[in-house]
Amino acid sequence: MIFIGCKEDRNLIFEPSNFKNETCKNCASITILVPRALGNKKIDEVINTALREEIISIxxxxxxxxxxxxxxxxxxxxxxxxxxxxxxxxxxxxxEATINGEVTYENDTILTIRLDYYLFTGGAHGYSSVRFLNFNKEKGKELGNEELFSDIEAFEGLAESKFRIKEKIPNSESINSTGFMFENDVFYLPENIGFTKEGLQLFYEQYEVASYADGPIVLTIPLVEIQKYLIPFRS
Known part of the structure; x- marks a missing residue:
């Protein structure tokens, strides 16, 4: 007899959830397309609730x-x-409001959903940004940024080093020496951090550390380089 072992697929199941308001001459334009978790586990409810609350906030x-x-x-x-x-x-x-969501990373333990959104409420230009939602599937909870790391201070040191290399900021100079606007001239992590296939992405929104003209500042660090700083999770 030959036994063939198959790895269980533990990925969650999603369906697209679409919201669109009435189209008329005097109506705002609202289009929302996000994933909706279909299972009946605690994590499915947590994901759907977090997405709903984030969209409401936007x-x-x-x-x-x-x-x-x-x-x-x-x-x-x-x-x-x-x-x-x-x-x-x-x-x-x-x-105008446009919100699009997608799963950018999933393994047995971690799930990340990225929301890209654009808002225009008058003025010279609209505003676009990103929000990452990270979840621990095993514990059935949404994760704050501090819960992603086993040693967040050590990771912040690595991230600053990577940031300086990417943005060509000399180690001998202050973090704002080339025009950035970190508060108190001290490097810090952005509010938006999420897992992607390319690595852990740090997304600084417009105005967060630079001028509007500079746009978002994005740094992606391969997971293989930061495993020791992350909470233990299976890949």
């Missing part, structure tokens, strides 16, 4: 508005646009 123009669903957040966005348009009919241009 769409809420007024923090005082009580939005507890994606639909109500879309209604809030549309309502704010209508109020502005009615108040300044000659100046108001159509508002």
């Amino acid at each position: 769409l809420k123009y007024d923090d005082e508005v009580d939005a507890n669903s994606i639909d109500s957040a879309m209604e809030s966005f549309q309502s704010e646009y209508i109020q502005l348009r009615d108040k300044f009919p000659e100046e108001a241009t159509t508002w």
Whole structure:
């Protein structure tokens, strides 16, 4: 008898979840396409809840508005646009919100979802950015940035070294010597950190450490170089 062993596929199952508001002359334009976890495990609920809350946070123009669903957040966005348009009919241009999500990394333990979004609510230009959501599948929880690392201070030292090399900042000079705007002239990690197939990505938003004209600042470090700094997880 010959026994053939097969590695169990522990990847989660997703389906595309699409939201789009009514198309009309006086409507804001809202398009959302994100993955939705289909299983009945705790982690599936945690993922879907985190995605919903993140989308609501992106769409809420007024923090005082009580939005507890994606639909109500879309209604809030549309309502704010209508109020502005009615108040300044000659100046108001159509508002726009586009949110796209995808799974950028998954192994037996870790799952990362990246949200790319663009908002235009008037003015000279819109605003685009990225948000990473990281999850521990085994524990059924969303992870904060500090929970990704076994030694975050040591990783920060490595990240600064990589950042200086990429941006051509001499080690003998301050981190802001070439025009960056790190607070107190001290390197720090961005708010947005997530796993991708290429490695761990550090995503500094516009204005976070540089001017708007410089755009987002992105640093990707291969996982093989940082394994010892990360929480133990199976690849």
